[in-house]
Amino acid sequence: MSASSPLPSEAQRLKIVFVGHVDHGKSTLIGRILHDTGSLPEGKVAAIQQACAAEGMEFEYAFLLDALLEEQAQNITIDTTQIPFRTARRQYVIIDAPGHKEFLKNMITGAASANAAVLVVAANEGVREQSRRHAYLLGLLGIRQVIVVVNKMDLVGYAEATFREIESEYGDFLATLGIEPRLFIPASARAGENVARRGQAAMDWYAKWTLLEALDELEAVTSPLDQPLRFCVQDVYRFDERRIIAGRVESGSLRVGDELVFSPTNKTAIVATIESWGETTRAAGVAGDSIGFTLREQIFVERGYVASHQTETPILANRFHAEVFWLAEAPLRKEAPYVIRLATQEIKGQVVAIEQVMDSSTLAISSGEITEVARNEVGRVTFQTRAPLVFDNHDRVPSLGRLVVMDGGTIAGGGIIFGGAYTTRAEVKSKNIVWSDSKITAQRRALQNGHRGAVVWLTGLSGAGKSTLAQALEAELFARGMHTYVLDGDNIRHGLNTNLGFSPEDRVENIRRVSEVAKLLADSGAVAITAFISPYRIDRGRAREIALEAQADFIEVFVDAPLAVCEERDPKNLYKKARAGEIRDFTGIDAPYEAPEDPEIVVPTAEQSVDESVAAILEQLLPRLRAAE
């Protein structure tokens, strides 16, 4: 930034949420600010005054906000509105949060993005239910910059004693939430006192700032640069020859040459380039940046992965504690299945314990045998997820410490994570969820498993690397909490197919049985990986048909290595024996191998490492396994 003082509109824009009990004068206060800062369009005040006169109503500053018809009719604000205004110092956006208790979700929607809050309490009514509840939610959302306006001082004769009483009572309450207000301001929004202008002589006893002065003293937003790096992958793009990992730096910073470790897989790679369009090249991304980069090593990366530096990794666990506020009509039920979203991760999980529940208006706590968290309640709960979640404690890295709970495709609640241990990486233990419904369809299996069943059919010459890849792929899928199983010569020939030899008929039958077993595994919801030479197109075609009968996805992977390379590898000395004539009908020597004409995936194992091959398979495979909602 330049050294000269920036124009107001170039300075950081502060978002201020206004909250308060219904009828405590919040809308009037906002109308007054807009009016006194000259933030309203020309003629707006006159137009509304005319409209009021025409309808025989008294003009009120609150009407300036109420653009929608029904609001004028009911005189309450319906949904979160954002209204800009500016002072000589900078620009602001007012977030007008509703005072009606059934609109909690709108208040959260507005308040979650605020940098600071103004709490409005009417002097003649004092601290009321929503004064407490809104403050509590601000604390939960992590909003620490708070100003309290004690409004309607004109209705109590500008009495200092009334003001001090509220200051003391509310101040004590806010302290229990960990909120220390910057200032309590006695004001009259209707008369415009201590909002933009000083109050009358009757409020001489108050010598501190007006509301606008106090707002200008608030701190601007600081990007969380001093926190450890968290880069959340949104997507991986291959629009051209580049493979760009796109996402947002949530905290910290990264630069070209940094070694990144990706959670949950713990694979590492070095940042090769930071990609951009239409601007000079960047060498770094800082907290807040939406960027894209390429990696030197072609490791598998997908949406939901979190990149960090090796020294300060996030927590990886499938059990954690959170404080959850619930917005949906249907309560949060213990042991019911939900989808949890945290940054770009989306994972199935459930609440396995509810330690206590707090009514967000009375702040009364209940504990004991609790099985649900109702709307407008805040619960202290333990989550368990299907696969490990990557997160931080909210007090360490806020953006990685907050989650939302989805129910039927919409956001039903939100929560902040606390008490996670950074030192131990919890083991993955999956707890079975018992379903009481009867018919188990493939779709329901997929929903429970979090992925669909499928047959991954590896084909290629002996020594091409099928078994090695099958094992490595199985390990990767298993680490993701997926159900998977490898079928290969070892576990099939020695059991199911002991009665089969290597005659052409027996080979056909061998592959047919493998196809049927793979289908059953896929139908049961598992990802069956087969590792057989399977040299004939017709046999693989039949395997595909058999899989499709069960509506299982069939993915043919051509494990492609030149014969010379396979013969060179010759892990079981079979080529030598074949060349020596000890084995007959050996594929590639004296029996044909019919390469796939249109396989889903080709992995040239002579040209890339096992990790690279597995990454290439995963990249194509995982999107196909996603369970359709």
Place this chain on the structure above:
Amino acid sequence: MNERQLTHLDHLENQSIYIFREAFRSFRNIAMPWSMGKDSNVLIWLSLKSFFGKIPFPVLHVDTTYEFAEMLDFRAWATEHYKLNLIVKINEEARGRGIGYETHDPVTVTHELKTVALQQALTEYGWDALITGIRRDEDATRAKERYFSPRNAQFEWSYKDQPPEFWGQFATSASAGEHVRVQPLLDWMEGDIWRYIQREKIPVPQMYFARNGQRFRSLGCEPITKPVESNAATIAEIIAELDATRTSERAGRAQDHHERNAMQKLRAKGFM
């Protein structure tokens, strides 16, 4: 470490790019309406940034047949320049019935030639998300919008019962027949748009710049879009003018003012 400080415009740009990428990831079949106006061109720019020089979805121009000739020239130039996959949609049926500004009021014409045309395109192409360029500061009803704003099969906006939206988590699913309006510019203000156009050197139609003491501040159909008095002939002069003015941006757009709450009625029926 001596790190780059993000400016206000950087924050807006980053947030918009994040929203673009969430939308592209979440929906199967996206389109981006494009009016060739300043906000629309900022959208094009931001999508190029989001996807590293590609716009991986079609761009839709709802052509009312009352477009300024200069805007159509700009459309031709930009389509070529940005290599857009452009779809032009005209409500031929309504034009056939003689709907037009010569004979009908602006609210009716706007509804038929913009909203209904958009509906027809949605049905034809089956889009489940539309990326729009609306901003909160344009109009009081737009101030209440979400970044991801669902519309039902009847195209209606249920502004009284909007989904919660916080911590960068959005309503990213649409049921059959529904679509989601994705609105990456929601937090931008008119001045931000111009400052960004200035910073990034984004091409915009020349009609925004003053000629003979007049310029267009907002662009729509020719018969109902009036210029404002202005001598602002450069971006810097426009920014200076906006910093001083208290007249609303859409003051020159007749359909908004035809009757009380016209904008709310138009929007509840599917207008952007």
